[in-house]
Amino acid sequence: MALLLGAGVQALPVTVDHAAAVEGLPWHQRDPFDRMLVAQASIEGAALVSHEDTLRQYGVTLVW
Secondary structure (H helix, E strand, C coil): CHHHHHCCCCCCCCCHHHHHHHHCCCCCCCCHHHHHHHHHHHHHCCCEECCCHHHHHHCCCEEC
């Protein structure tokens, strides 16, 4: 945890807007957790740290 915080990583709570955005996502990915991460990254304009290539279909920036 200290390594993440030292790198400037911040916790991002799940909001109602994030949850609502999941509903509008196409079904490129079936995993509900990954879909929530995509919604959060899209709304917050953040990069998503994942090795899951299918997430690129959502147009989010992937790091890894």
